[in-house]
Amino acid sequence: MPISLHTWRVYPLTWISLLLVVLLFPLGILLPSWWSWENGPIENTQVVILSAGVVLSWSAAYHNRDDNQMRKLWLWTIPVWLLIIGRELSWGRVFFDPVTVGPDGPIFPSICAIWYGRYVYPAITIVTIVTLYGLWHNFSWIKIKQRWCIPTIDGILLILAAIAAQLVFERDLIAAFEPYSQMLEEWSELIVYWCMISIVRVCGFKRTGDVGMNERFF
Numbered sequence: 001m002p003i004s005l006h007t008w009r010v011y012p013l014t015w016i017s018l019l020l021v022v023l024l025f026p027l028g029i030l031l032p033s034w035w036s037w038e039n040g041p042i043e044n045t046q047v048v049i050l051s052a053g054v055v056l057s058w059s060a061a062y063h064n065r066d067d068n069q070m071r072k073l074w075l076w077t078i079p080v081w082l083l084i085i086g087r088e089l090s091w092g093r094v095f096f097d098p099v100t101v102g103p104d105g106p107i108f109p110s111i112c113a114i115w116y117g118r119y120v121y122p123a124i125t126i127v128t129i130v131t132l133y134g135l136w137h138n139f140s141w142i143k144i145k146q147r148w149c150i151p152t153i154d155g156i157l158l159i160l161a162a163i164a165a166q167l168v169f170e171r172d173l174i175a176a177f178e179p180y181s182q183m184l185e186e187w188s189e190l191i192v193y194w195c196m197i198s199i200v201r202v203c204g205f206k207r208t209g210d211v212g213m214n215e216r217f218f
Contacts, residue, residue: 006150013198017157020191028177028184036183037105039094042190046088049193053081056197060204069138070147074204076134079127084193091120104182148203158195161188 010018035041061074089095091111098106111117165188168174169181177184 005145005148006152006155007202008152010153011151011198011202013194013201014151014153017154017191017195017198020187020194021157021161024184024187024191028180028187031183033183034105036186038090038108040105040186042183042186043088046186046190046193047085049190049197050081050085050088053193053197053200054078054085056200056204057081060200063205064147067143067147069140070143073135073138073140076131076138077200079131079134083124083127083131086124091124092116150199151202154195154198154202158192158199161191161195164188165192 037043057074057077060077061071064070064074086092090108093108093111093114096109096114098108100107111120165185169177169185169188172178172181
């Protein structure tokens with residue numbers, strides 16, 4: 001029987017996605033503010049999750065080694081993870097001594113003040129263009145429909161968390177949350193990254209023969 005491109009099935013990693021959402025406001029309000037500082041515990045956890053995404057995409061490429069196009073597609077997702085890691089690490093600025101420490105945490109040197117700063121944005125541009133070409137060149141809608149099954153709940157949570165992080169908490173659109181906006185923004189980004197992990201885990205490792213009458217997905 002045909003395989004749907006999405007499923008409402010709740011996978012183990014999806015349960016963690018839901019738990020992270022449930023904890024958003026309790027922890028966002030109760031945790032000390034320094035947890036959300038740049039190079040703080042939450043941001044470092046984000047980097048760990050994103051690094052796991054690199055390993056997971058590599059593993060998905062190996063798992064799909066029977067299909068060269070899909071294998072390459074998964075390999076081309078690795079630079080996406082690396083770019084996000086670079087962003088979370090402020091392109092290496094967090095490895096330098098902070099210039100000062102303000103109420104919102106340490107302030108690190110600007111990218112222009114770092115010796116390699118002039119090369120950062122040209123390098124990001126080149127990597128982004130090459131990655132987009134690699135993804136587009138190896139993208140096959142037919143094979144995606146045959147091999148991928150996106151967990152719908154993770155997809156919805158990812159979109160909502162991204163909107164909350166970038167359009168609500170970062171811009172302080174809700175006055176009541178303004179004292180906790182930085183914490184809520186960072187936690188929302190953590191939810192986004194975890195949902196990405198969950199989606200890759202499901203899409204990248206569906207096994208042939210796991211489709212049955214009632215179980216369409218592994």
